Amino acid sequence: GENVGLHLPTLSVQEGDNSIINCAYSNSASDYFIWYKQESGKGPQFIIDIRSNMDKRQGQRVTVLLNKTVKHLSLQIAATQPGDSAVYFCAELVGMFSGGYNKLIFGAGTRLAVHP
Amino acid sequence: SAVISQKPSRDICQRGTSLTIQCQVDSQVTMMFWYRQQPGQSLTLIATANQGSEATYESGFVIDKFPISRPNLTFSTLTVSNMSPEDSSIYLCSVSQGRDYEQYFGPGTRLTVT
Numbered sequence: 001g002e003n004v005g006l007h008l009p010t011l012s013v014q015e016g017d018n019s020i021i022n023c024a025y026s027n028s029a030s031d032y033f034i035w036y037k038q039e040s041g042k043g044p045q046f047i048i049d050i051r052s053n054m055d056k057r058q059g060q061r062v063t064v065l066l067n068k069t070v071k072h073l074s075l076q077i078a079a080t081q082p083g084d085s086a087v088y089f090c091a092e093l094v095g096m097f098s099g100g101y102n103k104l105i106f107g108a109g110t111r112l113a114v115h116p
Numbered sequence: 117s118a119v120i121s122q123k124p125s126r127d128i129c130q131r132g133t134s135l136t137i138q139c140q141v142d143s144q145v146t147m148m149f150w151y152r153q154q155p156g157q158s159l160t161l162i163a164t165a166n167q168g169s170e171a172t173y174e175s176g177f178v179i180d181k182f183p184i185s186r187p188n189l190t191f192s193t194l195t196v197s198n199m200s201p202e203d204s205s206i207y208l209c210s211v212s213q214g215r216d217y218e219q220y221f222g223p224g225t226r227l228t229v230t
Contacts, residue, residue, distance in 0.1 A: 008156060034218070043120075043208050043221030044159070089158060103149070104219060106159040 008087060010111045019077040019114075023090035023107045028071060032093035034104070035064060035075045039086045047075070047088075077112075085114045118143050118211050120222035128228045129199055136195045137225045139209030144189035146213055150182070153206040153224070162207075165192040199229045 013019045025033065031052040036044035050057045050064045050073075057064050063076040073090050090107040119142040129135050139148065148165040163171040163184055171184040185193045196203050209222040 036221075041223070043210075043223050046117075046218050046220070049218070103161055103164065104159075105161075109158050 008109045008111045010113055012113045012115060013080050015080060015082060015114055015116050017080055019075075019080045019084070019112060021075045021077075021088050021110045021112065023073040023075075023110075025071050025073060025090065025092045025105075025107065027092055027094055027105070028068075030092035030094060030105075032102075033064070033066060033073055034091045034093070035062075035073075036089045036091060036106075037084075037086045038089065038109075044089060080112075080114050082114050082116065085112055087111045117218075118145060118213065118220045120209060120211060120220060122207075122209055122222040122225050124225060125223065126226040126228075128230060131200050131229055133199055134195055134197045135199065135227060136193050137207050137209075137227075139192045139194070139222055141190045141211050143213075145211040146189075147211065148186060148192045149210045149212075149219065150184060150192070150194045151208040151210065151221075153208060155204070159208065162194070165194075196227065199227075201229045203227065204229045 034049045035047040037047050038044045048059045048062050048064050050066050055066050061078045065074045087109050089109045091104040093102045094105055095102050121140045123138045150162040151159045152162055153159045161174050162177045162182055163173040165171050165184050165186040167186045167189055181197050183195045206224045206226050208224045210219040212219045
């Protein structure tokens with residue numbers, strides 16, 4: 001398979017446990033953040049997003065926490081399943097175009113390995 | 117969400133040659149982006165493909181090396197020119213629609229240069 005995540009830090013968890021993946025971002029002016037999941041051989045898939053005027057947002061089995069004071073973002077996955085095994089990237093949206101369109105700056109990524 | 121396809125899915129090329137990667141979307145989109153993902157690394161934006169105008173390149177990427185076309189609102193190509201082994205990467209196309217900040221990614225093209 002593809003070697004996405006081969007050299008990235010790895011978080012190993014047992015099936016059924018909760019997972020917490022952390023990310024530090026760089027631009028204090030960023031006001032929109034996204035978590036992506038990338039499975040082997042595939043492109044990144046949108047998981048959940050959060051705007052800077054929020055500190056927490058919940059989805060199905062996932063929660064994103066934002067701490068603007070220390071420029072830190074985390075993704076919590078409840079009751080982790082084998083299908084959650086993938087590389088996870090945070091991304092911050094940085095304004096670029098006068099028309100209101102922006103570009104994404106991706107973090108380094110974390111490989112999540114779920115063991116039965 | 118948009119459905120995005122890329123061709124080829126993978127290729128092995130000799131150094132000094134060029135490869136053109138195609139990105140096709142099933143609906144009209146405003147913005148198309150090209151990323152590079154080197155082995156075991158994160159994604160780096162190469163350029164934004166603008167319909168009807170030249171692409172906007174990020175620092176460290178130049179048009180002579182990575183020419184981009186965007187002939188319409190559903191299609192774009194990225195060419196990797198005069199390839200060297202350092203160009204071995206996954207190249208990903210993504211799209212966004214209007215002010216929808218979500219970007220949807222294609223499956224990627226895995227390029228190996230020997």
